[in-house]
Amino acid sequence: MNARTEPELLSPPMHSPARLSNTHLDALEEETIFILREVAASFERPTLLFSGGKDSLVLLKCAEKAFGAGRLPYPLLMIDTGHNFPEVTDFRDQRARELGAELIVRSVEDSMKRGTVRLAHPLESRNVHQSVTLLEAIEEFRFDALIGGARRDEEKARAKERIFSHRDSFGQWQPKDQRPELWTLFNTRLAPGEHFRVFPISNWTELDVWQYIERENIALPSIYYTHKREVVERRGLLVPVTELTPPRDGEQIEVRDVRFRTVGDITCTCPVESLAADAGDVVIETLAADVSERGATRMDDKTSEASMEKRKKDGYF
Amino acid sequence: MSTTTLNPTADGTAGAEVDTGTALRFITCGSVDDGKSTLIGRLLVDSKTVLQDQLAGVQRGGETDLALLTDGLSAEREQGITIDVAYRYFSTASRKFIIGDAPGHEQYTRNMVTAASSADAAVVLVDATKLPWASQVDEGEVVKRELLPQTRRHTLLAHLLRVQSIVFAINKLDAVPDAALALERISDALNTFAEAAGVEVTATVPISALKGWNVATRHADWCGYEGPSLLEVLEGLPVTRRDEAVPFAFPVQWVEKFSGSADTSRGRRVFWGRVASGHVEPGQRISILPSGQTATVAQVLDHARNPKVVHAGHSAGIVLDREVDVSRGDWLLAPDAFEPAREITATVAWLDDEPLVPGRVYWALQGHRWVKAKVARVVDRLNINTLEAEEAQQLDPNAIGDVVLALQQPLAVRPFTESRALGSMVLVDTASHRTAAAVLVR
Numbered sequence: 001m002n003a004r005t006e007p008e009l010l011s012p013p014m015h016s017p018a019r020l021s022n023t024h025l026d027a028l029e030e031e032t033i034f035i036l037r038e039v040a041a042s043f044e045r046p047t048l049l050f051s052g053g054k055d056s057l058v059l060l061k062c063a064e065k066a067f068g069a070g071r072l073p074y075p076l077l078m079i080d081t082g083h084n085f086p087e088v089t090d091f092r093d094q095r096a097r098e099l100g101a102e103l104i105v106r107s108v109e110d111s112m113k114r115g116t117v118r119l120a121h122p123l124e125s126r127n128v129h130q131s132v133t134l135l136e137a138i139e140e141f142r143f144d145a146l147i148g149g150a151r152r153d154e155e156k157a158r159a160k161e162r163i164f165s166h167r168d169s170f171g172q173w174q175p176k177d178q179r180p181e182l183w184t185l186f187n188t189r190l191a192p193g194e195h196f197r198v199f200p201i202s203n204w205t206e207l208d209v210w211q212y213i214e215r216e217n218i219a220l221p222s223i224y225y226t227h228k229r230e231v232v233e234r235r236g237l238l239v240p241v242t243e244l245t246p247p248r249d250g251e252q253i254e255v256r257d258v259r260f261r262t263v264g265d266i267t268c269t270c271p272v273e274s275l276a277a278d279a280g281d282v283v284i285e286t287l288a289a290d291v292s293e294r295g296a297t298r299m300d301d302k303t304s305e306a307s308m309e310k311r312k313k314d315g316y317f
Numbered sequence: 318m319s320t321t322t323l324n325p326t327a328d329g330t331a332g333a334e335v336d337t338g339t340a341l342r343f344i345t346c347g348s349v350d351d352g353k354s355t356l357i358g359r360l361l362v363d364s365k366t367v368l369q370d371q372l373a374g375v376q377r378g379g380e381t382d383l384a385l386l387t388d389g390l391s392a393e394r395e396q397g398i399t400i401d402v403a404y405r406y407f408s409t410a411s412r413k414f415i416i417g418d419a420p421g422h423e424q425y426t427r428n429m430v431t432a433a434s435s436a437d438a439a440v441v442l443v444d445a446t447k448l449p450w451a452s453q454v455d456e457g458e459v460v461k462r463e464l465l466p467q468t469r470r471h472t473l474l475a476h477l478l479r480v481q482s483i484v485f486a487i488n489k490l491d492a493v494p495d496a497a498l499a500l501e502r503i504s505d506a507l508n509t510f511a512e513a514a515g516v517e518v519t520a521t522v523p524i525s526a527l528k529g530w531n532v533a534t535r536h537a538d539w540c541g542y543e544g545p546s547l548l549e550v551l552e553g554l555p556v557t558r559r560d561e562a563v564p565f566a567f568p569v570q571w572v573e574k575f576s577g578s579a580d581t582s583r584g585r586r587v588f589w590g591r592v593a594s595g596h597v598e599p600g601q602r603i604s605i606l607p608s609g610q611t612a613t614v615a616q617v618l619d620h621a622r623n624p625k626v627v628h629a630g631h632s633a634g635i636v637l638d639r640e641v642d643v644s645r646g647d648w649l650l651a652p653d654a655f656e657p658a659r660e661i662t663a664t665v666a667w668l669d670d671e672p673l674v675p676g677r678v679y680w681a682l683q684g685h686r687w688v689k690a691k692v693a694r695v696v697d698r699l700n701i702n703t704l705e706a707e708e709a710q711q712l713d714p715n716a717i718g719d720v721v722l723a724l725q726q727p728l729a730v731r732p733f734t735e736s737r738a739l740g741s742m743v744l745v746d747t748a749s750h751r752t753a754a755a756v757l758v759r
Binding site for chain 1: 338339340386391392400401402403404405406413415427428430431434435570571572573589591620621622631632645668680682683685737738741742743745750751752755
């Protein structure tokens, strides 16, 4: 246990099982590995979306167990908004090198140069525009399956999605007309130009992810753990002060002890106040959390109740 | 009271084997507006799983609408209905749960079947206010007590899919004038129906999802019920038992090649998949479908590549003692234990909008093998109200019926009642690629 963890966090609340359930984590890991192998076997050109974030690092750990170290049967793909935390992209590159994996990076800035992405104003978040670049990459490499680290507990639209989720030839999700998914008999049949998004950790919760990171000793980018950072408070969120997210008039810059619960685009990702210095500390904090992962950290999801569904329909991950 | 029973182990074995370390996957189903989404909202709120920001997101006009916690699609919120399954996760002090909130509309039965196919338990909600129980009944008068069609359909589907525990939750009993009488009569009707359909009822619990009565905590002195709350029932339910009694069968999911290996003393490939029945260990003889070749198991790995004996329901990597012709979709089988069949009779839950018609050819998927399957004939269709088998020429959307399928290649099958993995298939429309049916081998 880390000495800096606040004492009140050390007694987990009554409602959650504090003990680690290895049976539960083993079952989740086994389900994930089954899906990863199914993708390797049933598609011609799959890829694994790898951001350097914790969920994709959990996926990679499972992939290593599924295929053996250094034997990943598909390339890694990252869509770079150009607004990612350097600690995360550095980590991403390092991890890909260690795995001996092919890493494909396609950037929103290139789409902007091509004119396929146009921002409403220069400081507009590029997060939503990733969909365009992603669909361009799918066309370029003719990918037929994209493996992603999305979880059903993250958000209500994601709670509805199949593990093998069909996309039409425009890359669109049809949430009202999903294919039935019976047992683990996955219907992976495609027409030309269509593809699948596959979510092997659909059934993991944020707590499961952190307990697995702790158990498997998975290395993460440093910003997942406590560090001092300049922030301003805005609409109940801590907004990091960066060149892309400068303070607004009247906002007080403060230095706080924070960590990130998600590490998306800088312009829409906020840290939470925390002294958690390792995965064990984060597990304890997660047990005590009273605000959801996306609620605490994502400015883009606050735009409207259905903003994730809309983005997903447009091809977003 | 006699109408309320709690029998978490339907097979009569001791209850001690409930492994609470494994999450219980359950679905909530039943007719539309019976309160499924509200019940789940209630379970999430009362187990303190719902976080502040999520609760703030479901305030409408100052009131908390619990159903909005799970209705995640904008079309669902517009129409106030559930279209597709929402999966939610929560824990109590003793158990982790994965809930599938299944839609009630007949039109979306395919999504209910999706949720039921992976569930350990089904909670069938029954809305007490929609049924005529509470009305005055004259002494001696015979009242026809029909359950709603979707209550019957979902109970039957859960039963057909071998969902291990079926729990009835009689909801909205707070809104009827005589809750005790309504509970008694609805329980009677449910039990009569269940008995006729051969459904074993694990428990019947009176609840008010809206008020939280008997959901997470017991509500004392209400409608004569003194049993456990719904959540207490769920905490004690077992996860689905594996089909270990059937001889070894293993569908090959993925073939891993070690072409660089200098070791030629045995097979240089690992056959990965999930053990469908029985178990696998080194030294075991196997035969291969379709080639008919035989070999001996040289090594067995678990899902994470550690040497181990692997049992039904778990992933394994199998190395054989010699090079044989095996590819994805093939089966490794206990020798002489199976007789591959070219024609099978199966109960079909038809899920597509286009009807099933005799003569049509579909793709069938069993394990990891795709074969063409032609509908030779429709045997009959189940009338979900009378439970009678009726003559039928085709199966319309959401119908359940028996059909004879002619297979392009022989498959090793077992009745679904013996083996989930050997007895289940899906049919896929060759033109639209839509998943059209759940097939349960008879």
